[in-house]
Amino acid sequence: MPLSILLIMSVGLVVGAALQCLAPLNFRPGIFFGVTVDAEFRQTEDARRILWHYRRPIIVITVLCIATLWLVVPRLSGPAGPIAASALVFVGVSVAIVSMARATRHVRAFAKPLSPIRTVSVISRKRTLPGGWLPLFGPMLIVGTARWLLLLKRESMPAEVYRAALALLLVPFVTNAFGMWVAWLTTFRMRQINAGGPAANEESADRRSGYWLRLGLAYFQTFLWVAMALAVARITTAATGPRSVLIMWATLVVLAIIALVHVVKRRRLAVDTPGVAIADNTPDSCWKWGIIYYNPEDPALVVETRTGRSGCDLNFGNK
């Protein structure tokens, strides 16, 4: 296996482990490893201990994976090398998932019962899509334009090439349609947790930045697929060559930095903002592994995610 591949894989493993270690910082106030706790729980010794117990296996397994990658994988021949390298990545991710599940189990001992008291604002909040509808439809417009270009050049390309390019365009079409539906749901059909004051503003700001982040990713993946489709159809060569790879990676890095800054900024704000609502009124018992929400009693179709701050989850029990 070439040295450059080993180097890229090592960097990937380290970055992956770092992201997994930092992931718990992204929980909303009052949620820790997907469990409802007191807002101050994070500052306690117990929380630090749980956090360390979560991070330790990730760090250990990453070091072991990298050592194996450099010591064992280069000695393997044929397809065994790439298979072993992929297996190491799989092991790294699996350990992180198991560690997360263990941490969740430990935090349950400190879980806070859900309060039956609900306070809500009775003044209708004007809900609008940040930036209006045009940025939301942007990725679809790009896909539509690419489809139109393909249609124009249809006669000058073999049928199988045309079909392959269309198939590539189908991916951003489907993901963007789903993304638009989710954006609409999170904007107009999501629960307002904080009734008013700075906490409500913080919540709205959180949603807006989450929306822009998702939209940025939608544009990124749309450009990627459209460029590939047009390259397959030989309409443009933008998707091939080292320059496009560089642009792609640079964009990814910029998006990752924006996401990180957003997380850190919101985290500081959450600490400084008084009266930020604790948790989200969804019972812990209705969450499976912190990612699947099933509550037939809850009229909300979308609820805020437990494992992050700006995401959303579907209520699979919604009637």
Add this chain to the structure above:
Amino acid sequence: MTPTITIDLNAPIPVYRQIVDAMRHLLVNGALQPGDQIPTVRQLAIDLGVHFNTVAQAYRLLADEGWLDLKRRRGAVVVDRRKPAVPSKARQNQSLQRLRELIAQLQSEGIPANQIATQLRKLADTLVEGE
């Protein structure tokens, strides 16, 4: 300040009744003014985590009392409610009976009579000041 309502899902009082009482309190005190747009049935139900019908029932009751103008799919708007005519003697007695029952309930829950009296006096003072 944003007008808010608070309900207790475990309280023996039905949720729709709690919503009506809390909103009526805001309407009487002027926290909600004529022309104010209140959330749609769907939105309030989602925010509170209760069934749509519960909120719809509460809104219907408030609309029957003349506080709200219900608009399909566009939520409800607070309307300028004309001061109702002085209720009949029977209706007044009925309301007073409800008040006595409430006081009896508070006493049965262990709240001392003098504390209830103090609170009632405070409320009465606020009521007279507001006239």
